[in-house]
Amino acid sequence: MSKLTFEPTSNKVGCYIYTDLKVVKKDQINEIKNLLNKYGVLFFKNQSLNPEEYVNFSSNFGSSAEYPMLKPHKDFKDIYVIERKKTDTGKSFGEGPHTDSSYLKNPPRYTFLQAIDVPKVGEGNTLFYNQFLAYEALPKDIKEKIENLKGIFSSQGKIAKTRELRMADHGTSGTREIKSEHKLVQSIDGRKTIYCSPGHVIGIANLNSEQEELINFLSSHQIKKNFSYSFGWKKGDIALWSNRSMLHAATAFNGNRKMFRITIQ
Ligand SMILES: [Fe+2]
Numbered sequence: 001m002s003k004l005t006f007e008p009t010s011n012k013v014g015c016y017i018y019t020d021l022k023v024v025k026k027d028q029i030n031e032i033k034n035l036l037n038k039y040g041v042l043f044f045k046n047q048s049l050n051p052e053e054y055v056n057f058s059s060n061f062g063s064s065a066e067y068p069m070l071k072p073h074k075d076f077k078d079i080y081v082i083e084r085k086k087t088d089t090g091k092s093f094g095e096g097p098h099t100d101s102s103y104l105k106n107p108p109r110y111t112f113l114q115a116i117d118v119p120k121v122g123e124g125n126t127l128f129y130n131q132f133l134a135y136e137a138l139p140k141d142i143k144e145k146i147e148n149l150k151g152i153f154s155s156q157g158k159i160a161k162t163r164e165l166r167m168a169d170h171g172t173s174g175t176r177e178i179k180s181e182h183k184l185v186q187s188i189d190g191r192k193t194i195y196c197s198p199g200h201v202i203g204i205a206n207l208n209s210e211q212e213e214l215i216n217f218l219s220s221h222q223i224k225k226n227f228s229y230s231f232g233w234k235k236g237d238i239a240l241w242s243n244r245s246m247l248h249a250a251t252a253f254n255g256n257r258k259m260f261r262i263t264i265q
Pocket residue numbers: 094098099100248
């Protein structure tokens with residue numbers, strides 16, 4: 001038994017894990033899964049996994065999901081390259097709080113991101129928002145109101161704009177709208193989370209006049225400072241998060257940045 005060394009962030013939004021993923025053991029994978037369920041996002045600093053090792057590590061968490069909007073890496077079908085060049089204009093890919101591909105009927109459960117080439121520390125951070133904490137802090141009447149409601153999630157929600165640039169160079173031809181409905185309250189290991197992706201939610205099923213007001217209320221509540229953490233990348237770092245319990249957002253930056261993304265079904 002080799003126990004992992006880990007440290008939650010001060011506001012309990014996510015957890016740093018200090019281990020070399022090149023030599024991670026089976027029992028440690030189980031521990032990582034437990035921490036992922038508990039904290040929603042895990043940060044692995046100072047890693048040096050090559051693409052093959054990265055894919056292998058990710059396969060411990062399930063089978064990889066296909067991303068309908070981009071073509072995969074030419075040699076590794078599980079990896080999607082998220083790249084931004086210094087000369088690119090417009091928003092960064094994924095700028096604005098969201099949870100990945102929530103417009104799909106079965107959205108990917110987990111997302112891995114690995115830093116291949118990043119701007120200097122403090123630029124190009126990823127923001128994470130813990131939705132266990134956001135749910136707990138909701139007023140009682142809102143908890144009751146949303147308990148059985150379903151959000152309408154669309155691939156053409158607000159965040160679609162940030163993907164246009166990536167699709168221009170690596171896109172698939174499938175640009176039709178994809179829509180799904182999901183419960184706004186989900187549960188992981190008996191703990192409730194808010195599942196409402198501000199980048200994708202365009203309505204609430206079976207709710208008339210109050211839809212917009214409720215979406216606006218939730219969207220601003222979900223990203224309050226108490227539930228958020230800004231992660232700064234260095235080359236090699238890996239983040240792994242649960243799309244059911246976290247929102248995330250890219251931040252604006254200038255410079256070259258290349259990330260390898262794997263999503264898990
Ligand atoms: Fe994302």
